[in-house]
Amino acid sequence: xxxxxxxxxxxxxxxxxxxxxxxxxxxxxxxxxxxxxxxxxxxxxxxxxxxxxxxxxxxxxxxxxxxxxxxxxxxxxxxxxxxxxxxxxxxxxxxxxxxxxxxxxxxxxxxxxxxxxxxxxxxxxxxxxxxxxxxxxxxxxxxxxxxxxxxxxxxxxxxxxxxxxxxxxxxxxxxxxxxxxxxxxxxxxxxxxxxxxxxxxxxxxxxxxxxxxxxxxxxxxxxxxxxxxxxxxxxxxxxxxxxxxxxxxxxxxx
Amino acid sequence: xxxxxxxxxxxxxxxxxxxxxxxxxxxxxxxxxxxxxxxxxxxxxxxxxxxxxxxxxxxxxxxxxxxxxxxxxxxxxxxxxxxxxxxxxxxxxxxxxxxxxxxxxxxxxxxxxxxxxxxxxxxxxxxxxxxxxxxxxxxxxxxxxxxxxxxxxxxxxxxxxxxxxxxxxxxxxxxxxxxxxxxxxxxxxxxxxxxxxxxxxxxxxxxxxxxxxxxxxxxxxxxxxxxxxxxxxxxxxxxxxxxxxxxxxxxxxx
DNA sequence: GAGTGGTCTAGACCACAGA
DNA sequence: CTGTGGTCTAGACCACTCG
Numbered sequence: 001x002x003x004x005x006x007x008x009x010x011x012x013x014x015x016x017x018x019x020x021x022x023x024x025x026x027x028x029x030x031x032x033x034x035x036x037x038x039x040x041x042x043x044x045x046x047x048x049x050x051x052x053x054x055x056x057x058x059x060x061x062x063x064x065x066x067x068x069x070x071x072x073x074x075x076x077x078x079x080x081x082x083x084x085x086x087x088x089x090x091x092x093x094x095x096x097x098x099x100x101x102x103x104x105x106x107x108x109x110x111x112x113x114x115x116x117x118x119x120x121x122x123x124x125x126x127x128x129x130x131x132x133x134x135x136x137x138x139x140x141x142x143x144x145x146x147x148x149x150x151x152x153x154x155x156x157x158x159x160x161x162x163x164x165x166x167x168x169x170x171x172x173x174x175x176x177x178x179x180x181x182x183x184x185x186x187x188x189x190x191x192x193x194x195x196x197x198x199x200x201x202x203x204x205x206x207x208x209x210x211x212x213x214x215x216x217x218x219x220x221x222x223x224x225x226x227x228x229x230x231x232x233x234x235x236x237x238x239x240x241x242x243x244x245x246x247x248x249x250x251x252x253x254x
Numbered sequence: 255x256x257x258x259x260x261x262x263x264x265x266x267x268x269x270x271x272x273x274x275x276x277x278x279x280x281x282x283x284x285x286x287x288x289x290x291x292x293x294x295x296x297x298x299x300x301x302x303x304x305x306x307x308x309x310x311x312x313x314x315x316x317x318x319x320x321x322x323x324x325x326x327x328x329x330x331x332x333x334x335x336x337x338x339x340x341x342x343x344x345x346x347x348x349x350x351x352x353x354x355x356x357x358x359x360x361x362x363x364x365x366x367x368x369x370x371x372x373x374x375x376x377x378x379x380x381x382x383x384x385x386x387x388x389x390x391x392x393x394x395x396x397x398x399x400x401x402x403x404x405x406x407x408x409x410x411x412x413x414x415x416x417x418x419x420x421x422x423x424x425x426x427x428x429x430x431x432x433x434x435x436x437x438x439x440x441x442x443x444x445x446x447x448x449x450x451x452x453x454x455x456x457x458x459x460x461x462x463x464x465x466x467x468x469x470x471x472x473x474x475x476x477x478x479x480x481x482x483x484x485x486x487x488x489x490x491x492x493x494x495x496x497x498x499x500x501x502x503x504x505x506x507x508x
Numbered sequence: 509g510a511g512t513g514g515t516c517t518a519g520a521c522c523a524c525a526g527a
Numbered sequence: 528c529t530g531t532g533g534t535c536t537a538g539a540c541c542a543c544t545c546g
Contacts (some may be wrong), residue, residue: 008515010468033531044517049532054469057311058455065532066524179507192505198452199475199496201312214264215308216469217496225507226394227393242453242496249503253433253444253479264532287512298536303513319513320543 012041012051017068020060020073027107028146031069032063056159056213059243072148072219074244075105098143107146114140115170119165120156120235127224127235137162139170139178142209149210151245152239178234179225187233189225196221199242206239217242261461266295266384274314274327282400285315302415313470313497324333325401328498329359333435352397352405361400368394371417372411374410374489381478381489392415393424393432396463403464405499407492415441415487432488434478441487449473453496460493471496 002058019025028242031037034052038045055061060073120128120136129138136156143151146158155178157167166181179189197220207214219242225234270291273279285291288306292299294309305375308364356363370391374382382390390410397405409432411421420435433443451474461468473496479488 035531044519045532046518048518050515052532056470057469063532064525066526066530068525068531085401129332141356189507192507194503194505196450196452196501197504198450198499198501213544215311217312217453245452247452249448249450249505251448251503253443253445291510296536299513300537301535306513317513318544320511320545322512323543387521421521445535 007041009043009044009047009051009054012037012043012048013054016051016055017039020055020071021075023182026116027071027074027105029071030067031071054225057216058213059216059241062211062213070148070221074107074145074148076185087156102145105145108148110140110144113170113207115168116140117159118240124156124235124237127222128156128232130158135159135168138165150236151240152206153236155236157182157234178236183231187227187231189233190228191210191216191226193224193226195220196247202239210239210241212241218247221247261295261297262296263301263305264309266297267308269295270305270309271314275310275329276327279325279359281325281328281359282402284321285325286320289506297304298310310467311470313466313495314466315507316467322336324402328361328404354375356399359399361471364398364401365501366396367424368399369422370394371413378410378489378491382410382486384412387473389420394472405492405494406460406463407490409488409490411436417441432490435486436479441481441485443487444482446474447478447482450501456493462491464493473499475501 016025031052032040033047034048034192037048041048052061052063056063059069061069062072063069069227075101099109107224111229116138118138119125119133120130120138123134125132125134128134136158138157139155139202141153142149152179157178161182162168165185167178168187182189187201199217200220202210202212202214202216202218203216207216210216210218212218218239221238223234223238225236270285279285283305288299288302292300295302304319308313309353310317314325315323316326317323332387333453335376352365354481355361363432372392373379373387373390374384374392378389378390380385392411393409395405395407396403411432415436416439419439421432421439451473454474455468456464456468456470456472458468460472460503461470464470464472466472472493475492477488477490477492479487482487
């Protein structure tokens, strides 16, 4: 801050951002109350509230009524946990990479997995080439770091393929990931198609699962896996607050 | 709005969002002044200002001091303009797809192209495998729809490849795109690598070029093209406000 | 100069979490 | 019950654009 410069809400946000990213307020800890920050920066609480709103919009904190303002920022090392290259998928499976990265940050990884049979929404059914009303197996996962949700996804597989197989086992991990499990069932995938929406508003359900405010944007990845004969055997959706993710691709040029 | 429900700033934002996306306030037009909206919604100007701040953070509008609040939202049709599959790249070249999509919306496309020789920043030089101080040709483009900047990118090619070639021609388009031009020079690319950062804060320079506030997040795509012998001949960066873009990939699974 | 958005305050009341 | 953030107002002054 230059001497004589007025302290604006951007300045307050920048100061707090520096403290958060430098470790003064580590992930999952609480920031001082707004009233206290107001005193510290010589501003009104309204102004501090606005500054925190900025940081919240950027995913660094999550203010919670009645409780305080929680630091949700995670160091950038986590980003590489979300690589989508097929080599990484196969090597790390569904769980390994995330766990070790989170632990390396001194945080506690947690997985929530639910397996159910359900009718897919229209855009999933379309991608799977299913007729209306045909049921799927869906594996839903939620990944958290020290209680901070960082990613949710759902893998849809037609019941005709997945019914009464190892895929219905809600084990915390299928060794090698769902693609390996499908391969062992005779559905080896040879190609995939992905569509990334880098930034969109979450649905109410997504906002609730990710514990973010409805205006925090999310990144949406739709992954469609096909076997050699062109059949779609797996559709996976991934939704994550839009700053926890970096995606890498190797692309062959014809 | 439910009867008896209080009108919150989210409600005001939602109402305006509906009007914008339904065409009441078309792209590049001006919203009514905040004072007028305050009267309409029976709220204080502060509250309307907050609501507009939400919409601005989501990229629907751009408030400008002294002038008014400009609608920057574009219909989702534009999204498919930004496909990065190599088939689309080769077919449409650098210009065709963008132009026709923007015109289809009744907007005026504009391209700004600048070609210069320059020393690349460190991460670009790294990707190109250049030693420090080695110069490049860089083609910078800015794409606008009716005056709204929607994308900036920069293609870096080592001077040893691009010097004194057609690439130094600042023509509005190189037929078939930079990859075709390079191929005709004997540097046909056979593979590429891309890294997508879906959401990050822009640099001051990027915010200025895209005419967005410093807290609007952008999507960053780094594209690295290699020839059959593994040599990197092109690095292209793309930066766009984080809602104008959808990316699609076809991925072979080994 | 008139009108716009940008910022800020002081104070108020509400909703929620936790002891 | 206390302390937290969530919301909102009324009013003020500033900075900028444009005629």
